[in-house]
Amino acid sequence: MDASRRRWVNLAVISGAATAAPRAFAQGGPAHVDEADEQAVALGYKHDATKVDAARFPKHDAKQHCANCSFFQGNPTDAWAGCAMFGRKHIAAAGWCNAWNKAP
Numbered sequence: 001m002d003a004s005r006r007r008w009v010n011l012a013v014i015s016g017a018a019t020a021a022p023r024a025f026a027q028g029g030p031a032h033v034d035e036a037d038e039q040a041v042a043l044g045y046k047h048d049a050t051k052v053d054a055a056r057f058p059k060h061d062a063k064q065h066c067a068n069c070s071f072f073q074g075n076p077t078d079a080w081a082g083c084a085m086f087g088r089k090h091i092a093a094a095g096w097c098n099a100w101n102k103a104p
């Protein structure tokens, strides 16, 4: 391989590596909370608010879900977003946990 072709191949490899990492993050995004995580179990978190254990959490109301909770950190149309209760992991807009607090 001549020098100019080798230089072109090196540039192609470097530029591919530089764009692969941000693209991978954008496609995957933050991890979702696992309902089996210790914090999720403690708070009774479910991805689907209709699956909340009514016997354990009698205060849960069918109109309550993460997207209308004051701790929800996403936009109204986001299916998943951050929550103050779960650090960097995302929760489902349709979810619920026992820390639910009506958004203002």
Ligand code: SF4
Pocket: 045, 065, 066, 067, 069, 070, 071, 072, 083, 084, 085, 091, 095, 096, 097, 098, 099, 100, 101
């Ligand atoms: S605190 Fe609110 S937004 Fe966070 S998981 Fe519980 S109900 Fe959902």
